[in-house]
Amino acid sequence: MSVATQDTAIRTGRFTRTLIYVVLILFALFYLLPLYVMLVNSVKPLDEITGGGMMSLPDAFTLEPWKQAWASAQIGVEPTGLKPYFWNSIKMVVPAVAISTVLGALNGYVLTKWRFKGDTILFGLMLFACFIPFQIVLIPMARMLGLMGLAGSTYGLSFVHIVFGIGFTTLYFRNYYAVFPTELIRAAQIDGAGFFQIFWRILLPSSGPIAVVSVIWQFTNIWNDFLFGASFADASSQPMTVALNNLVQSSTGVKEYNVHFAGAILAAMPTLFVYIVAGRYFVRGLMAGSVKG
Amino acid sequence: MGFLDIDKATKSYGAIEVLHNVDISIEEGEFLVLVGPSGCGKSTLLNMIAGLEDITGGEIRIKDRVMNGVHPSNRNIAMVFQSYALYPNMTVGQNITFGLEMHGVPKPEREKAMHDVAKLLQIEQLLDRKPGALSGGQRQRVAMGRALVRDPDVFLFDEPLSNLDAKLRVDMRTEIKKLHQKLGTTIVYVTHDQIEALTLSTRIAVMNGGYVQQLGTPQEIYDNPANIFVATFMGSPAMNVVPAKVVMQDGRPAAQVALADGSPAILPFSQDNLAPYEGREILLGIRPETITDPDSADRKSSNTAELTNRIDVTEPAGSDTFVSMQLGGRDVISRMRSDVPVAAGQQFAFAVNMEKAVAFDPDTEMRIAP
Amino acid sequence: MAQTAEADFKTRLQNWIPKLVLSPSLAVILVFVYGFILFSVYLSFTDSRLLPSYGWVGWENYSKLWRLSHWEISLTNMGIFALLYITLCTAIGLGLAIFLDQKIRGEGLLRPLYLYPMALSFIVTGTAWKWFLDPGIGLENVMHTWGWESFKFDWIKNRDFAIYTVVLAAVWQTSGFVMAMFLAGLRGIDNEILKAAQMDGASNWNLYRRIIIPQLRPAFLSAFVILSHLAIKTFDLVIALTGGGPGRATELPATFMYSYTFTRNQMGIGAASATIMLMAIASIMIPYLYSELREKR
Numbered sequence: 024m025s026v027a028t029q030d031t032a033i034r035t036g037r038f039t040r041t042l043i044y045v046v047l048i049l050f051a052l053f054y055l056l057p058l059y060v061m062l063v064n065s066v067k068p069l070d071e072i073t074g075g076g077m078m079s080l081p082d083a084f085t086l087e088p089w090k091q092a093w094a095s096a097q098i099g100v101e102p103t104g105l106k107p108y109f110w111n112s113i114k115m116v117v118p119a120v121a122i123s124t125v126l127g128a129l130n131g132y133v134l135t136k137w138r139f140k141g142d143t144i145l146f147g148l149m150l151f152a153c154f155i156p157f158q159i160v161l162i163p164m165a166r167m168l169g170l171m172g173l174a175g176s177t178y179g180l181s182f183v184h185i186v187f188g189i190g191f192t193t194l195y196f197r198n199y200y201a202v203f204p205t206e207l208i209r210a211a212q213i214d215g216a217g218f219f220q221i222f223w224r225i226l227l228p229s230s231g232p233i234a235v236v237s238v239i240w241q242f243t244n245i246w247n248d249f250l251f252g253a254s255f256a257d258a259s260s261q262p263m264t265v266a267l268n269n270l271v272q273s274s275t276g277v278k279e280y281n282v283h284f285a286g287a288i289l290a291a292m293p294t295l296f297v298y299i300v301a302g303r304y305f306v307r308g309l310m311a312g313s314v315k316g
Numbered sequence: 317m318g319f320l321d322i323d324k325a326t327k328s329y330g331a332i333e334v335l336h337n338v339d340i341s342i343e344e345g346e347f348l349v350l351v352g353p354s355g356c357g358k359s360t361l362l363n364m365i366a367g368l369e370d371i372t373g374g375e376i377r378i379k380d381r382v383m384n385g386v387h388p389s390n391r392n393i394a395m396v397f398q399s400y401a402l403y404p405n406m407t408v409g410q411n412i413t414f415g416l417e418m419h420g421v422p423k424p425e426r427e428k429a430m431h432d433v434a435k436l437l438q439i440e441q442l443l444d445r446k447p448g449a450l451s452g453g454q455r456q457r458v459a460m461g462r463a464l465v466r467d468p469d470v471f472l473f474d475e476p477l478s479n480l481d482a483k484l485r486v487d488m489r490t491e492i493k494k495l496h497q498k499l500g501t502t503i504v505y506v507t508h509d510q511i512e513a514l515t516l517s518t519r520i521a522v523m524n525g526g527y528v529q530q531l532g533t534p535q536e537i538y539d540n541p542a543n544i545f546v547a548t549f550m551g552s553p554a555m556n557v558v559p560a561k562v563v564m565q566d567g568r569p570a571a572q573v574a575l576a577d578g579s580p581a582i583l584p585f586s587q588d589n590l591a592p593y594e595g596r597e598i599l600l601g602i603r604p605e606t607i608t609d610p611d612s613a614d615r616k617s618s619n620t621a622e623l624t625n626r627i628d629v630t631e632p633a634g635s636d637t638f639v640s641m642q643l644g645g646r647d648v649i650s651r652m653r654s655d656v657p658v659a660a661g662q663q664f665a666f667a668v669n670m671e672k673a674v675a676f677d678p679d680t681e682m683r684i685a686p
Numbered sequence: 687m688a689q690t691a692e693a694d695f696k697t698r699l700q701n702w703i704p705k706l707v708l709s710p711s712l713a714v715i716l717v718f719v720y721g722f723i724l725f726s727v728y729l730s731f732t733d734s735r736l737l738p739s740y741g742w743v744g745w746e747n748y749s750k751l752w753r754l755s756h757w758e759i760s761l762t763n764m765g766i767f768a769l770l771y772i773t774l775c776t777a778i779g780l781g782l783a784i785f786l787d788q789k790i791r792g793e794g795l796l797r798p799l800y801l802y803p804m805a806l807s808f809i810v811t812g813t814a815w816k817w818f819l820d821p822g823i824g825l826e827n828v829m830h831t832w833g834w835e836s837f838k839f840d841w842i843k844n845r846d847f848a849i850y851t852v853v854l855a856a857v858w859q860t861s862g863f864v865m866a867m868f869l870a871g872l873r874g875i876d877n878e879i880l881k882a883a884q885m886d887g888a889s890n891w892n893l894y895r896r897i898i899i900p901q902l903r904p905a906f907l908s909a910f911v912i913l914s915h916l917a918i919k920t921f922d923l924v925i926a927l928t929g930g931g932p933g934r935a936t937e938l939p940a941t942f943m944y945s946y947t948f949t950r951n952q953m954g955i956g957a958a959s960a961t962i963m964l965m966a967i968a969s970i971m972i973p974y975l976y977s978e979l980r981e982k983r
Contacts, residue, residue, distance in 0.1 A: 046785060051800070054803060054858065060814060061813075150975055155968075159961065160722040162947060164718065186715065189711050193711070210395065211403070212387075212389065213366060213367075214462075216418050217700065225405070271816070272926075287813040295802065385693030387696035
């Protein structure tokens with residue numbers, strides 16, 4: 024009488040299952056649609072798009088739009104392509120990600136293993152800082168960056184991203200270290216290790232996964248930021264997103280849709296690449312940022 | 317002054333005092349076990365000795381040196397943790413020598429100490445492994461090795477056996493005892509397991525509710541529990557505690573208890589000091605192994621009483637059979653040899669060794685006799 | 687009685703180092719976040735225009751703000767956008783999660799497809815949808831060349847419908863993420879409970895309605911909080927997709943604030959609108975963070 028126990032308790036009939044597959048596949052197509060549109064139209068001549076062929080595969084395959092988007096498209100006043108802005112983004116992202124992750128690791132360590140009165144409130148203040156509408160700090164931040172001599176530079180943008188990234192990186196490391204056995208810290212204390220020795224020798228070697236999560240999250244967020252880039256950067260320090268928007272929105276001349284699409288893919292490529300190679304960590308970061316329990 | 321003195325130690329978190337005026341003093345080479353139910357404050361006290369938690373009031377001294385405010389690493393103590401707390405990213409060898417490294421001991425000396433300890437604990441073949449690749453018993457040994465290598469004044473053990481399965485626990489218990497006998501070190505050991513406490517210790521502090529209920533040798537604790545808590549916490553099955561009335565019989569005090577059918581039975585005391593309690597209600601404490609069938613009664617005992625009562629349940633447990641009956645309206649358990657013919661519902665003659673009986677005041681729950 | 691001995695140097699040092707390590711982050715956040723918030727709130731009570739100015743005007747900026755039709759439009763849009771965005775993301779996310787949880791072959795392939803938009807910049811998303819929805823070259827044009835001459839889809843150029851295209855693009859970007867949250871919730875439900883419910887004779891429909899979905903409460907709460915805070919902060923997407931147009935048809939508070947502060951030189955009013963946005967988010971986030979952090983203790 025006993026039937027092999029099924030893993031999940033839910034059983035569905037054949038009709039329902041077919042329906043489920045159809046729905047799931049339709050949604051997959053919906054999510055893929057813009058990517059498809061961007062890809063196929065970035066490799067066809069402009070007249071194929073304007074002639075109603077947006078959904079078709081290219082008749083005449085060309086990489087010209089990519090070359091233009093990268094090196095010669097008109098952005099602002101200069102025909103530089105997105106290349107310099109790509110490097111601006113890199114210059115902004117790398118230090119911001121590195122510094123905010125290191126600070127987050129140290130903060131998470133303090134907030135879990137060296138707790139003191141009021142530490143949860145301090146953490147709450149750090150965390151809330153990530154969620155505020157950044158409009159509320161735009162005006163004073165612009166002035167302060169000016170006063171600090173960081174206005175219109177990638178350093179200034181890095182700094183702003185560090186300030187608003189600490190909350191998240193601290194959250195990651197705090198949650199991760201919270202389940203790290205406190206007895207290990209105590210054992211190390213008895214063994215005579217100090218604050219930094221414990222961090223360096225005991226905690227850090229086990230922090231690989233969460234460091235990856237933190238780096239990926241910060242990288243994605245900072246790379247994709249538009250508001251700070253648009254508010255605090257000048258023409259020489261604009262990040263990729265701002266440049267792409269300028270390219271697409273420019274009102275002069277013929278709209279080169281194929282170049283726009285190529286540019287959009289260029290702007291999306293780094294984060295998409297990270298998503299493809301380390302999607303697991305990306306999802307973990309997303310979840311940790313939302314479901315804190 | 318002892319080797320380790322805990323002098324009126326108190327601990328508070330905010331307004332809540334969790335340890336109240338704890339006084340314990342032990343000599344060099346003693347094995348002190350802090351035993352009690354969870355939340356009794358035993359681990360807190362251990363952490364205070366270690367310096368992992370600061371002391372709110374009173375003093376802790378090791379070798380007459382006041383330890384209040386001294387950093388854990390400067391107390392010359394070592395600790396074995398419940399989870400073993402082995403550093404997961406280091407090899408066994410590195411785990412063992414980490415403390416020496418932190419104290420600036422040169423490498424050749426560290427290596428030598430490591431090999432000596434590894435040899436003592438028979439873990440030489442594990443030195444290059446990571447803790448993740450070890451079994452529970454092996455981790456336990458490594459954790460002890462890490463403590464031993466420091467050659468500390470006092471070893472602290474925080475429930476070190478509770479993560480092992482039953483069989484291994486018994487083996488490791490024996491091993492710890494052997495190690496103590498061999499090395500003669502001073503040990504403070506925390507456990508909630510009263511059998512561990514009784515087997516390992518030279519001295520037991522039974523704790524409950526932040527108070528030391530009784531401090532004494534295992535024998536004292538078992539035979540003369542200071543109060544009902546200690547009586548019922550130590551020993552398995554627990555000591556039977558039966559409401560009784562003190563009556564005088566032949567000029568000596570005796571306990572009158574109600575049998576299952578309500579009729580009285582008289583159990584004469586060995587202690588005369590209960591005479592002033594004549595006519596009063598007391599609580600009578602009888603260990604299960606002191607209630608037997610008449611043939612098995614302790615012949616050396618000068619005072620064996622008999623009573624006949626109805627058997628409620630019999631529970632054969634291999635070497636023994638536990639027999640329960642109603643006495644004074646409570647379930648009372650007795651321990652018989654397994655070959656004694658008993659059956660539920662039967663009227664049976666029990667022999668009670670009253671020499672071992674104790675009496676408690678029902679109001680204060682403190683022992684009044686012997 | 688014991689004189690409580692002074693803690694030794696190492697102990698005292700170890701008490702101070704953690705606070706010292708935390709302090710740079712805290713200082714930066716206190717100044718650059720909370721200090722700046724106070725400054726912006728203060729500006730909202732001043733006559734600042736192109737530059738900050740310190741003439742106190744009381745509630746004047748706020749009363750002006752509430753009389754502006756531009757602000758009213760952006761609030762109405764916010765209402766429509768937030769309601770649809772949150773509802774659709776939750777519904778799609780929950781639906782996909784439940785479907786994916788039926789031992790689907792190829793789940794490992796489908797899941798990342800649903801989620802990848804979250805890795806993209808809103809500017810990229812906006813660009814892709816902007817041209818796809820553009821009636822001149824996008825979907826409408828394609829349908830016409832495919833022979834469906836009467837097909838009409840010009841929402842993005844239509845004042846009455848443009849806001850729905852913002853909803854579409856935003857839902858496209860975030861719904862996969864909500865799916866992941868619900869899926870994690872579903873996978874966390876004890877299978878034995880489901881088996882017990884089946885023994886009790888519950889149909890699949892009842893199983894979900896009575897047993898499973900009620901247990902997803904935390905996921906619903908998280909999804910709501912995250913989505914509503916994202917909704918209030920929506921800025922880049924509108925800039926890239928419609929630029930707030932046509933006309934003012936897709937203005938949101940975030941774009942309102944930006945244009946009043948930086949292009950219309952009405953800093954006082956801009957600051958007032960930012961303050962209102964902050965209040966809206968705080969009223970959702972603070973209780974949420976409070977309960978999350980409290981439970982952990």
